[in-house]
Amino acid sequence: MPIKKISLLFWLSCAICGTAVADTVLVKVGNGQVTEQQLEKAMSAAPFASQFPSMDEKDQAYLRGDMLMRLARSEALHQEAVALGKTETQPYRQEMSNFRTSLLAQRYLTHLREQVSVPAALESRLKGDLKSSSDALIAARASYVAQQFKDLKEKRIAELKQQARIKTYFERLNKDIKADTVLAETADYTIRYADLMPTQGSINADPQQIKDKVNEWLELLVLARAAVAEGIDVEGQMADYGHYLSAKMLLADQERQWIPDDKALLDYFRQHPNIGYIPERRQIGQLVAASKEQAEALRQRILAGESLFKLAAEYSIDPYGREHAGDMGWLQEGSGFDAIEQVLKKLPDNQVSDLIQTPKGWHLVMIVDRKPAEHKEFAAIKDRVRQALIAEKMTAYLERVMARHPLEWQIQDHI
Structure with a gap:
């Protein structure tokens, strides 16, 4: 089942069932499982936790589903590590003792x-x-x-x-x-x-x-x-850390096999020279209006000399943009909606765009500053090459691990 569908079903499942049961099993993973309590704990610790309540339901559903899948993969990796005896090694035991x-x-x-x-x-x-x-x-x-x-x-x-x-x-x-x-x-x-x-x-x-x-x-x-x-109990935290550590050690062993030396990285770079391409980065200002009429009226005010950023703080319907007064920070070329990217390619610096429609509303964008695209040599991006090689190898490796520790979804399909 595709992750987007899983995430939406999960969100609807929670919404329909009402108050969640903390120990509800969401997915069985081989001999293990991921519970709703684990998911909520991971969600509250995620970098996006403070922004989560302001997101729309579809975005929240996707993030929940994505996090659930991450936890399921982590559980599968832990079981693989146990099967391979990683938790019986001296380094594992020593690290657990130290922790x-x-x-x-x-x-x-x-x-x-x-x-x-x-x-x-x-x-x-x-x-x-x-x-x-x-x-x-x-x-x-x-x-x-x-x-x-x-x-x-x-x-x-x-x-x-x-x-x-x-x-x-x-x-x-x-x-x-x-x-x-x-x-x-x-x-x-x-x-x-x-x-x-x-x-x-x-x-x-x-x-x-x-x-x-x-x-x-x-x-x-x-x-x-x-x-x-004093009777202080840390067994719950120890179990969580044990899962994390076993998966970490397993993946570290795999990385050493994939990349035994710098020659493996250099060979990969020569086979994939586009890794050295650094896309253009732009500092973007943005205002999102709810209607075409409002967006056009705000654009005229900007053309008359008012600040896009000041208006965004007052009128933008994008929660992040409104909170940050339209300052979207530095964004990489290709990271936005297609319609916006097409406009940004031709938009001069510090000039407000024409109206752009996306599923989020009517956008007015401005490029405050930009860093041109460039090609870098291997020595300057060795870490980036390493990450790309690992990401490529990891996809196939995770598929093999998940096949050995299959998932059995427990989320009720309400659709």
């Missing part, structure tokens, strides 16, 4: 901060002194809490370190250090040189930087232990 420690430490610090509050007497005094400025009152509270938290944090870490019976061996940094050289110990944990500098070329590492890393990691360890003692 757990960091996450527990972060959660404990949040817990610690929640214990800090402004005393009633101080709150009363601040309100009296700053009653004419709510912003100043908020800033004063925040400053007090920040300082108290800093002091509490330092005191608590010192207590936890003492309880952990930490021993450090920084003098060993001045000797012939090896990967298994122990630099610090706690009651139940050992930090070796390789834990901090696992890659080659670490012999020349600055001893002070190593000391700082050891001390930083010791802080994280004691905070993580305190979090466990």
Whole structure:
């Protein structure tokens, strides 16, 4: 089923069914699944989340469907990684362990901060002194809490370190250090040189930087232990990160196979020289009117000397354009509606266009500035070549993975 149809069905499904059930399964993926709760979490974290409520239903439906498909692919990649044993490797286990420690430490610090509050007497005094400025009152509270938290944090870490019976061996940094050289110990944990500098070329590492890393990691360890003692649970976040990490490691292995060296990139560039073409980029001003009559009236006002941007802030029916006073930023040639692109090709800078009709309304556009198209050599766009090669390989690879872990849609078809 095409993604646009899936997305529309999903939107209609949600609209018709009313309030969603958080654990509703939207799609089964091999032995796994994607739930509505996962989708909502991903949507709220997406870059477009703040703009989502102002979009029309079709755009919202498409974005939901696209996100759902991304989650389904991610789940399939995770299952592929598990099948290939990626989650049983030492690098995976070490990264998961490190992430757990960091996450527990972060959660404990949040817990610690929640214990800090402004005393009633101080709150009363601040309100009296700053009653004419709510912003100043908020800033004063925040400053007090920040300082108290800093002091509490330092005191608590010192207590936890003492309880952990930490021993450090920084003098060993001045000797012939090896990967298994122990630099610090706690009651139940050992930090070796390789834990901090696992890659080659670490012999020349600055001893002070190593000391700082050891001390930083010791802080994280004691905070993580305190979090466990407090009963702080991070298993949900760990499961999410485990899925992400397994897919990331799987794809990293594939990329190394596709691109073993720069020669593979250079060969691909020679086979696809158009990758070096950088299209013209234009800084665009735009006003979108609801009717032809309104658009023509606004165009005449612009020709008479009024600012397109000022009028866009007042009259444009495009939510983004109205919010940004018609400034659409830098847009690449070919990124807009066909009808608009045809006009932009011939439009002189700083001149308002004739009326342009699209499904969004009646447009008036202006090119404020432009960067001409150009052709770049391989060395200047190596990363771009890499991305293009990976994108090409990825399409076929994902098809194979999805075939091994097929999708079974659970979205009810209401059409």
